[in-house]
Amino acid sequence: MYCVTVLYPNEPGGHFDFAYYRDSHIPMMLDLLGDNVLSTEVRRGIQAVDGSSAPYLCLLNTHIRSAEQFAQVMTEHREKVLGDIVNYTNLQPIIQIDEML
Template sequence: MYCVTVLYPNAADGHFDFDYYRNVHIPHMLELLGDNVQGMELRRGLQAVDGAPAVFHCLLNTHVRSAEDFQRVMADHADWVLADIPKYTNLQPIIQIDQVL
């Protein structure tokens, strides 16, 4: 199993429309990814332990069976994915694929 982590860093000039991301972007991505998805966890950053602003606005972990299938879907639908990002944020996401041990 693999985990695709998407992080949206908090920045002074950044904005993030969590409702759009949760209600429009993610459901469409789940439809594209199909049964490759085994589970998903969406988190909204609230604050650091010391009370400072959260380091990330949003953290998404998507567990998939196949990293290759995930990458293929992303490549096949890159135009839509890239066009949709400005609808909810001006931040550059950090994306990482991990093997779950």
């Protein structure tokens, strides 16, 4: 099993539309990824441990069966997926695929 982690840094001037992300972008992604998805979780950053601003505005974890299938879908639908980002944020996402141990 693998986990796709997407982080949106909390940068000055950054904005994030959680309603659009939750109600439009995530369902589109789930539809594209199909039965490769085991679970998904969207989190809103609140604060750092020391009480300062959260380092990330939004965090997404999606557990998947196949990293190769994920990469294939992202390659095939790259323009659609990346083109939708402007609809919910002006931040550049950090994306990482992890192997669950």
